[in-house]
Amino acid sequence: MAKNSELTTATVLAFERKLDPSDALFSAGRWSDLDNGDCWPAVGIREKSVRGTISNRLKTKDQDPAKLDAAIENPNLQTVDVATLPNDADTLRVRFTLRVLSGAGQPSACNNADYLAKLQATVKTYVSEIGFAELARRYAVNLANGRFLWRNRVGAEQVAVEIRHLQEGQARQTWRFDGLAFGLRDFKVPSEAESALAQLAGAIELGLAGEAYTLLEVVAYARVGDGQEVYPSQELILDKGDKKGQKSKTLYKVGEVAAMHSQKIGNALRTIDTWYPNEDGEPLGPIAVEPYGSVTNQGKAYRQPKAKADFYTLLDGWVLKDKRPDEDGQHFVMATLIRGGVFGAAE
Template sequence: MASNETKLKTASVLAFERKLDPSDALFSAGKWDDRENYQQWSGVPIREKSVRGTISNRLKAKDQDPARLDAQIENPNLQTVDVATLPHEADTLAVHFTLRVLAGAGHPSACNESAYQEKLLETITEYVSTHGFGELAHRYAQNLANARFLWRNRIGAEAVEVVVSQVREGAAEQQWTFNALDYSLRTFEGDAKTQELGQAIESALSGNSYLLLDVVAFARVGAGQEVFPSQELILERSRGDKSKTLYSIGDAHIAAIHSQKLGNALRTVDTWYPSLDDGRDLGPIAVEPYGSVTTQGAAYRQPRDKMDFYNLLDNWLLKDKVPPIEQQHFVMATLIRGGVFGDAG
């Protein structure tokens, strides 16, 4: 085996498939007391709404003259946007998706350096035999239990319930029900039920069992209230286009959340990034090679700190500098996330 730094080099082609594979999540609406029959609930449609807004953006210095401002306000800010709301006879949103958990974490789907792949697999095997996937699997389980994947739909809900079913041959083999508001979004303490669900996820990641989870979350937000599916990214807009386009599925335009957004919520388990200089505690962030949080425009695993995925992986494989256990968890979580990590050419 080539383990010497002078003999071993990072593969220029190195890719990993994601091992947590969610579907898109569909929205439907009904009554809280009728949750058992949610499969008969009607989907939440996306519809257009035109509104007459006012000028509210920050003005340039030349536009702050009272006459100029009055002239601008005389011109209405007309917008057409997509919106999704519950019907007025329904007070509860149901969000339904499935999640496949796959084996082979850390095994590359493409690698053009056999010596590097041999060392990588040896390192992964040692990690699994020493630590296993228990810590990561339990954190993924808690992100199902706490309904983090609801994103904005979780905020202000009177009650949130998550039902997770282990599906085999089309039928629920085992089921867990969680009161999501009992589980923190900032810590990963969990309980006996999240530990049990975590063990099922760990077994699947380890390749010991097949796991398909059916997940449905119920959020009691109030009759007629607005709900929040994914927003589409429109790269090129022309004048008169809608200013907000929501994601929908099918001819009925049923509101939905992108699978990528669900995956981001499930992998929000990284509490091991370096402490911030200003002493803030962000809580967990999504597992990303550089600890990127796009909503804050910041990366919390800077290469200068040697705590990003690439520095940790290279030190571990090429220089035999074993990272602390928390950073080993981060590296493995990044490999479970999947991606293309080859050496820059």
């Protein structure tokens, strides 16, 4: 092996994700009939045409009353996709499966044998001295609290989450949680859920460590009200063309069933980073594990390279220079490797 001073990051370095969710499919029924949730009909997607008004911020030259009146005379016509519960159903059911894979820190591609050996030794040290217990507990909390429901969780009267540990197609163990008993800004566990949460976290930890096969079926129920709108993923249409009056919002569906992208489920599950620098000093809640701590809806990166808090600085210091981060930094680096991605150095 080359000496540490000569060691450089591999130019080809890629990791596969170790939390592998499926798409989540939507169905609907009544809260009083949760026991028959497997038989509930699917939620579909339909088009709706709406007539909007001019409400955007105007440029100074367009603020003339006559121009504004003329603009308002031209209606803002839109065609959008919408998904709603039937009028006789008050509860949304969201179902997906989650595979927990072993080999965290083992790259799927690496073109530098010396770097690979040092990386594997570094990961082995983390696993033996710290282990996956804390990361597994946080992933388990994000399953139990229904964070993956996203907007469907907001304003829900009740949220129930049922998780089954599957082996050979059968439920080896089942855990049930009251999603609203958990907060979204921390990882505190209600006393009545501690035992079940510990068992779920244990199953995830064994899966990450490669000591057991972990396949989870996750079913969440959100009681939102008869006929209420629900929120699948929205498709990103890159080529919108110039056709006037075309659909302005397209929702994701699998076949004819409203659904949520597996990537959006994965983002919710890895929203465990509370270790990032916080200049304001106030608890901001967890953010998704990303190399630069990027939060797109805030337009901010919380892990700036100048602060030496980003993934690349921590990983290079740990592997190349033997500068071991504190325990929080090690958790973040390992969580990013579990997230997966392409992290090679530029040639």
